[in-house]
Amino acid sequence: MNGLGIHIEGVRKRYGEGDTAVDALKDVNMTVAPGEVVGLIGPSGSGKTTLLKCLGAVIEPSAGRMTLGSEIIYDDGWKIPDLRALRRDRIGFVFQAPYLIPFLDVTDNVALPSMLAGRSNKDSRKRAMELLEALDVAHRAKAQPSQLSGGEQQRVAIARALINQPPVILADEPTAPLDSERALSVIRILNQMAQQYQTAIIVVTHDEKIIPTFERIYHIRDGKTFEENGEGKKP
């Protein structure tokens, strides 16, 4: 780890208090380097989603430390003041369903996070078009999300996650609704983008088709993570 990418250490998350308290995360450690795509696998109730929310600065861990690049995000109860801006500028999200904004066309869906970050509409759209071209959906730039296929929608969602060139992208089961071919295509794109933009990508998945493509996999069970080397098959 060279100080960039994302690193968490001893992260705990407790819901509730007293007898009803539940420890969703007990001792989680994880490091993802820039340009790397790692898998996060675990059964239901293992703490995957809680970990993803902590990584995405949506909920705060009860204890532990998280750094993004060279910046400390959480450190045993301390947190940076503006988590919303952190999510906007430094974390990209790709969801199981693409969750594109239905009333914006493809270009503006991709450009929106950039506009929210204060860049001009023109610059944001130009950057969005570049990403759409890189992801091979530029021909649907003016289409509405409802006019796209599932695979196209997911590529648009990936472009949206990349628009602000975040150091980390969190992908929550991005291939779940897709068939094998499209699922592998999405993973191929994520690998390509990770390399091209030096982004650390964490993919939460149950999908047996794509698990062999990761070089490193984190298993999570009962709120604890275990690292193993993956097969790293090229998708």
Next chain:
Amino acid sequence: MISLAGRDILHSWSKFVFTGIGLGLLIGVTLSMAGIYRGMVDDAKALLNNSGADLWVVQQDTLGPYAESSSIRDDVYRSMLGLSGVARAANVTYLTMQVRKGESDVRAMVVGFEPGQPGQPEYLVAGRQITRNHYEAVADVKTGFQIGDVIRIRRHDFTVVGLTRRMVSSGGDPMVFVPLKDAQEAQFLKDNDAILNERARTAANPSLNRPGVPGLLEAIQASQTSNRNVNAVLVQVVPGTSPEAVANEIKRWKHLQAYTRTQMEEILVAKLIATSAKQIAMFLVILAIVSAAIVAFIIYTMTLSKIREIAVLKLIGTRNRTIAGMILQQALGLGLIGFLVGKTAATFWAPIFPKYVLLEPGDAIRGFIAVMLICAIASTLAIRAALRVDPATAIGG
């Protein structure tokens, strides 16, 4: 930054437009209610303007001749003419009744006036003024009468010789102008059976039918069948004379009540139509509450249907104020569509109302501001719901 609200409205424009039309019809009703009130006030003012009087002289201790009944002798006008500062004075009678034409009848205010004197219709849109002493009439166009029509008032037929416009009573009934003598007869004289009955009663009364007093009974009976009363005397003062001063003079020396134009306006607007105005005000309040509730429910439902999108927007870093602004703009957009539809609808249907509906630009501006305020307030419920959305909802789990 693009307008999220604008894009959402464009994306689901049909939903917005149809909802806006529904809201607009409600706003149209609200504007019409305000127009009905304005029309009532304008009718009252038209009544005063058309009479051409500076003073209304009526029976003492009454609010006549419009708000209460008033009966004074028809020679009172002569004593008015003798007062300093009085230019013209003339008798008038007012009687609201059903005026028949053939098989149908029209509710109208029958005005008795003396041709060429105050009380005469000031202008005609067709035909001529009354030139004969009896059985001619000038009618407001709202009666639906035409020149040459024969109308029946009590026992007599009148020929319509002229038409006028915007000559209405304070209640909005169109006016029919007839010669004073005919109007007095219509208002005060009894039918033949009643006269015969009254004669018999008088003849049977020993104090009125005394033996040895020839001519007494005949004189009494003659006085019972003739009428010397009118409802008011309209007075025009000499230019430069204070109507208040003349009114005080009349009240002091003639034992009559005299009202100036300002006082008469006060009687008509503040007293005569006060209950109707309160009724309309209640309707306006209820309609405003219903409109606010409708906007609130619509915007709230629209927001709830976008919870997932709002969660995604928050997750990718959209500020709360941007999301609140989006909902507020949508509510205002809905209000704008509603107001435009409502104003257009009210403008189209106002002339169809039987009574005068006056849509004033000032009311439209006030209505627009009220609609925008109501929409803004109504959107707070939806904004509250949106701001409570947890961005984590987008991640699920």
